[in-house]
Amino acid sequence: MKKLIPLLLVFITACAPAAQEPAVVLPQILASATPYIDPASYPSAQAELAAPNQTANGFEVRMERASVEGKNVNADVCFTLPDTSDWSIWSASLNYGGTVLQEYGTTLVSLQEPVGGQAGFRCDTLTFVVPPDADLTNATIVIDSIAATPREGEYCSVYMPKIQQAMLERGIGIVLDCVDVNGLLTMQILSIPPEMTQEQAEQIVYSDEFYAVKGPWSFSFNLSQ
Numbered sequence: 160m161k162k163l164i165p166l167l168l169v170f171i172t173a174c175a176p177a178a179q180e181p182a183v184v185l186p187q188i189l190a191s192a193t194p195y196i197d198p199a200s201y202p203s204a205q206a207e208l209a210a211p212n213q214t215a216n217g218f219e220v221r222m223e224r225a226s227v228e229g230k231n232v233n234a235d236v237c238f239t240l241p242d243t244s245d246w247s248i249w250s251a252s253l254n255y256g257g258t259v260l261q262e263y264g265t266t267l268v269s270l271q272e273p274v275g276g277q278a279g280f281r282c283d284t285l286t287f288v289v290p291p292d293a294d295l296t297n298a299t300i301v302i303d304s305i306a307a308t309p310r311e312g313e314y315c316s317v318y319m320p321k322i323q324q325a326m327l328e329r330g331i332g333i334v335l336d337c338v339d340v341n342g343l344l345t346m347q348i349l350s351i352p353p354e355m356t357q358e359q360a361e362q363i364v365y366s367d368e369f370y371a372v373k374g375p376w377s378f379s380f381n382l383s384q
């Protein structure tokens with residue numbers, strides 16, 4: 160009986176569950192939180208323009224309103240379409256506190272196509288993104304130019320007549336015509352003055368002066384809170 164007791168103890172020890180190893184706790188890596196910016200820190204205001212209508216080179220542009228909403232300075236700009244082409248604001252800038260912003264977004268607000276000899280009308284919203292501490296006390300939006308990207312076929316139907324007329328008025332001996340190229344009427348330079356190269360003639364004919372109306376139209380306002 161005494162011999163059985165040690166054997167029984169060995170058996171019980173062998174069958175006992177193994178001691179649990181201490182748990183290993185890995186450190187947690189927390190993602191960096193995005194800094195919270197109180198929306199109240201961004202200004203919100205709307206300004207009345209003292210001179211909403213501006214004329215340059217005989218062309219009038221109107222700024223309906225200017226406002227700041229959060230980080231966005233918005234300006235509603237309207238103008239009469241010079242012709243049936245796809246005209247839009249081509250170049251603009253926001254000037255404030257010694258800073259000049261030339262990057263902006265454009266959203267079409269309304270478009271009235273020319274009908275029956277009546278000129279068309281277009282309004283766009285320009286949006287400039289500014290920091291929350293931007294000093295908009297004396298801000299100015301400058302529209303530098305309005306331009307049209309010629310649609311297919313418009314070189315002949317719209318632009319060639321006025322380009323040719325400009326050449327005649329300036330005494331430049333460039334002759335244009337539209338010729339059939341693979342079933343499509345294409346504007347081409349038929350002849351140039353002997354002292355002019357083909358490259359020089361193309362620079363004159365395809366100058367953006369025939370596809371743009373130059374400003375500037377300048378609108379000043381105060382958007383301080």
